[in-house]
Every structure is written in C-alpha cells, then in structure tokens.
Amino acid sequence: MSAVPEFARRYDTLVVGGGNAALCAAISARRAGASVLVLEGAPRFYRGGNTRHTRNMRCVHDSATAFLTGPYSEEEFWDDLLHVTGGRTDEELARLMIRRSRDMLGWIAEQGVRFQPSLGGTLSLGRTNAFFLGGGRAMLNALYRTAEDLGVVIAYESEVIGLDIADGRFESALVHRDGVRHTVRAATLVAAAGGFEANLEWLKEHWGEPADNFLIRGTPYNRGTVLRMLLDCGVEAVGDPTQCHAVAIDARAPKFDGGIITRLDCVVFGIVVNRDARRFHDEGEDFWPKRYAIWGRLVAAQPDQIAYILFDAKSRDLFMPSLYPPVEAATPGELAERLGLDPAALERTVAEFNAAVRPGTFDHTVLDDCRTEGLSPPKSHWARRLDTPPFYAYPVRPGITFTYLGTRVDGDARMRMADGKPAANMFAAGEIMAGNVLGRGYAAGIGMTIGSVFGRIAGQEAASHARN
Numbered sequence: 001m002s003a004v005p006e007f008a009r010r011y012d013t014l015v016v017g018g019g020n021a022a023l024c025a026a027i028s029a030r031r032a033g034a035s036v037l038v039l040e041g042a043p044r045f046y047r048g049g050n051t052r053h054t055r056n057m058r059c060v061h062d063s064a065t066a067f068l069t070g071p072y073s074e075e076e077f078w079d080d081l082l083h084v085t086g087g088r089t090d091e092e093l094a095r096l097m098i099r100r101s102r103d104m105l106g107w108i109a110e111q112g113v114r115f116q117p118s119l120g121g122t123l124s125l126g127r128t129n130a131f132f133l134g135g136g137r138a139m140l141n142a143l144y145r146t147a148e149d150l151g152v153v154i155a156y157e158s159e160v161i162g163l164d165i166a167d168g169r170f171e172s173a174l175v176h177r178d179g180v181r182h183t184v185r186a187a188t189l190v191a192a193a194g195g196f197e198a199n200l201e202w203l204k205e206h207w208g209e210p211a212d213n214f215l216i217r218g219t220p221y222n223r224g225t226v227l228r229m230l231l232d233c234g235v236e237a238v239g240d241p242t243q244c245h246a247v248a249i250d251a252r253a254p255k256f257d258g259g260i261i262t263r264l265d266c267v268v269f270g271i272v273v274n275r276d277a278r279r280f281h282d283e284g285e286d287f288w289p290k291r292y293a294i295w296g297r298l299v300a301a302q303p304d305q306i307a308y309i310l311f312d313a314k315s316r317d318l319f320m321p322s323l324y325p326p327v328e329a330a331t332p333g334e335l336a337e338r339l340g341l342d343p344a345a346l347e348r349t350v351a352e353f354n355a356a357v358r359p360g361t362f363d364h365t366v367l368d369d370c371r372t373e374g375l376s377p378p379k380s381h382w383a384r385r386l387d388t389p390p391f392y393a394y395p396v397r398p399g400i401t402f403t404y405l406g407t408r409v410d411g412d413a414r415m416r417m418a419d420g421k422p423a424a425n426m427f428a429a430g431e432i433m434a435g436n437v438l439g440r441g442y443a444a445g446i447g448m449t450i451g452s453v454f455g456r457i458a459g460q461e462a463a464s465h466a467r468n
Contacts, residue, residue: 005155007175007182011037012466013459014173014184016160016226017192018042019049020136020448021430023143024455025190025462027111030150032463037184038147039158039175041193042221047140047156049194050218050402050431050447053259054136055119056129057108057452058445059101067115069126074098080128080443084290088439096411097437100453105130108452112142119320124287124365129445135260160193160226165233168417169424188462191415191428192455195403196224197244198256203400206241213305215249217263217399220256227432230407235426236418238408239435245442246296248272249399250322251306261323264394267295268364268382269318270311271353272396274302277336277345279353284381287367293442296398307396308339310350313388318364326392335391354385402447404435413458425465427458 013029015022018040030036040047060077064070077098081089109115114133118126125131132139148154155177162174170189175182196202198220203211231237253262267283272295274280281298285291299307310332329335336346353375360369362384370383407428408416415423415433430451437450 005037005153005158007184011035011153011184011186013037013188013190013462014039014186015190015192016173017049017194017430017432018047018154019051019192019194019430019451020054020140020143021451021455022190022192023140023147024452025192025427025429025459026147026152027143027150028456028459029190029463030147030152032460034463034466036152037186038152038154039160039173039184040154040156041159042156042219044156046219046221047144048137049222051136051140051451053218054132054139054448055260056125056131056445057104057448058129058443059105059449060098061102061105067117067130069118072128074102077101080290081437081446084293084441084443085439086441088441090436093409093411093436097450097453100457101449104449104452104456107456111146113139114142125289125444160229163226163229163233165426167424168234168421168426170426187466188425188427190458190462191226191230191407191426191432192430192451192458193226194219194222194431195244195406195434196227197222197400197403199223207300210300210305214300214398214400215253215258216256217247217249217258217401222402222431224403227406230415234417234419235423236408236416236420237405238433239404239406239439241403241405243404243435243438243440244296245293245401245404245438245447246300247292247399247401248295248299248307248309248396250324251395251397252324253399258323258399262399263292264309264322264396265292266309266311266315266319266394267292269315270309270386271349271379272307272309273341273346273349274307275304275341277341277349279349279377282377282380284371284379284383289444292444295396296400299396300398305397308341309394309396310335310386310391312386312391314384316392322394326394328390328392330389330391332386332391335393339393339395350386353379354387357383357385402431402434404438404440406431406433406435409433409436409454412461413454414461425462427462429455429458
C-alpha cells in the first residue's frame, strides 16, 4: 500500500497525473533517490487516465522475441511516424523518443509489466508493437505496485486547482481533496495530467457545435485543467487544438470512458457511408494501424457527425467486434431501413462499388491487389464485392482519445516558457506534451511510447534537479 499522503511536507518531485507517463516518471524519480508524491484526480478504481484502455506500445527492437515476430528499426519507426504525421513533428524530439524506445520494453518489464503475443484481427502489429498481458489495466496495476513498493506516495481524488509559478519556477500546487484545500510544495514538478478531450466546452471552442456529437473514448477526468493553468502561467504551447487522436467508434457507446471495446476495426473489409448513404473516403488506402486514427476526423466532417460501416458475411469473422452487435439484414435496402437511411441511395452506392471492384487475391496482411477502378473515392486495397448475405453495419461517431495541444518541452522533458527560456524546475510527459511529436495523425501504440519514454526522462531529470 502507498504511504499516507503528507501534504505539509516538501517533496523532491510532485507528479500530477496517474497514468503510464506519470507512473514512469514517479518510478524513475524514486529510483534516482527522490521523494515523490503522485496526485491522481480520479478515484482509485478509475486511476490511470487513458492508459486503462490501452493494449500495446510501439518500440524499436532488433529481432523477434517471445511476443514480437520480427525486428523494427529506428529508421522504419521514423518513416512510419513521418508518414502518419505528414512531417508535422519535432524531428529532434521524435528521433529521441524512437531511440530511447529501444530500452523501454526491458525497463517496463523490470517494473513488473508482462507481455503477450499480439492480438489478431486487422491490427497487423505483431512485429512492431508489444502487447501487455492483461491489457492496460494490468500494466497500470504493475506500475502502481512497483511505485508503492519503492515508497512513492500516491493521493487519489486529489485535484490540482491552482499552481504557484513565477518566472518559470514552480513553487507549490493548490490541491483539493476530501473537501479540504492543501498547499503542496516540491522542488520539481512533473505534469502528466493528460489533454483536454473530456472538456466539451474547450472542444467546442475549436470544433464548434459538431463537438456535441463527439464521444470521448477515455477518462472523463482529462479536462485540461493543469494544461490550462500551465499555459496561463507562461509555458509555451505546442500543437493545433483541433488535432487529436480521433477514431471511429460505435455510435452506441457511452459519452465517456467506452474504451477500446467500442473501437471498430472493420473499415478495411467493407465500405463506409454517411447519412446520405454516400462513401466519402478510401477505406483501403493503407494498413489499418496507420489509418484507424484518421477516421474520427473524417466522420466528424460528415453531416450530423455520423457514418456507417457496411460489410457482408464474408468478412463477419475477420476482425474484433465492438461491444455492441452489428445491425443485420438480408439485403442492402433492408439494412438501410434499419439504419434510417434512404434504401434506394444505399442500394445505388453498393451497386456502384460492386461494379467497380476488380478481381484480385485478397489478403488483409499485405497491401493486396483487390481494388476498384473508375470509382471516386477509390478503394485501393482489400476491395471485395458486397454480395454475400446477410449484410451488416455498425453506426459510428468520432471517438476522441486525446488532444494534441500541449506544453512544449526539450530533450530533457523540461517545459519551455513562452519567452523561449527553459522552465527552472518543471517537466512534462505523456499526452500533455504529445503535440511535440504528434502534429497530426497517429500510429498504434505511439501514445504509450511517448508516455513511457518522456515519463522516464522527466522523472530522472526532476530527481537530478532536486538533488542539485
């Protein structure tokens, strides 16, 4: 069990947040000799932010292992990141993250986390990403257990409501817990409190009314409170507030915290239509792990922020399903009626797609030669006629995982102030600084890589600063 929080004492390192990045920072700081207090705003059961819903992390490795099928080089990782971000990344920090990721699988395992072979379906991640045995919650439990064994003090339901920062130097945090306000002092601050995706009013500042139709895949506790305070105190912002990790999730999911089981990985096996029963993007342009995170933004741009993934019986068992069953019908027209779409319009869209499909050898593990011709938008790979009843559909809405607006940092995970100077004693890790690496786009597992690598760096640097 964690020691009882003593808010009156002065700690070497104060970590704000309770997910992967925060725990990596806390553990590395404690192992370096620092006294550490972790403030988690959520109750103990909901601790860990979005890490609870993760499954894997992307790391460089030189060869196959018991749970990875082959090597993944630094240059390939960089090429993948460059591809999904379109070059909108800080190359120095991105390459640092990639280089340091090589040691993370071993380091994470030393903290008690265990791995397993990759899951199937359309993930295609067996070579590049390591899957946590038991998923994100099991990973978190291992990190918390290690942190507590090391003497890290953890306070739950402890919300930071104020920061005393002057000239780039952190002095104290005002913390609300059990109806009482406490002033917590520390020699260094590590901010790892996530983005602002659960703050719907903040989302609407940049997305407008469509944000009312967004679903939040992760924790309702990531409201951006700490991020806003840091920016108001002169920390330099990085990233576009409209950019985020946004995927298409089951439209029947709850408003918050639906997690990984509401994500749909069947886009590549069928077609996606909007409210008007029209296709609007190439469903087979690249491997799903490099493209799944664009579909939230694509659906967000459609009327009423709603879309429908259609497929037939040939594909029913090729992917991991949603928590909710698909809508089923004997014909596309009947399916349209059940979805509230125009039957004639959907039948026309399916007929046009089927007529454009060119025969090939279907193989969802490679960029196959199954494609369409003369169709706009095209389907570049994995195109098969929708002709085998029953027909199925999933309604989907934008599912926001985390936002990319954050705090700018340097290679020591030290925050930079708006005047260009480094902060004296403030560091950041995880989603709150992910915009340094992710200007846009996403590839599976990178969020956990950012959190682990920069969390470890932030903890080490904070401990070093506190000792000096």
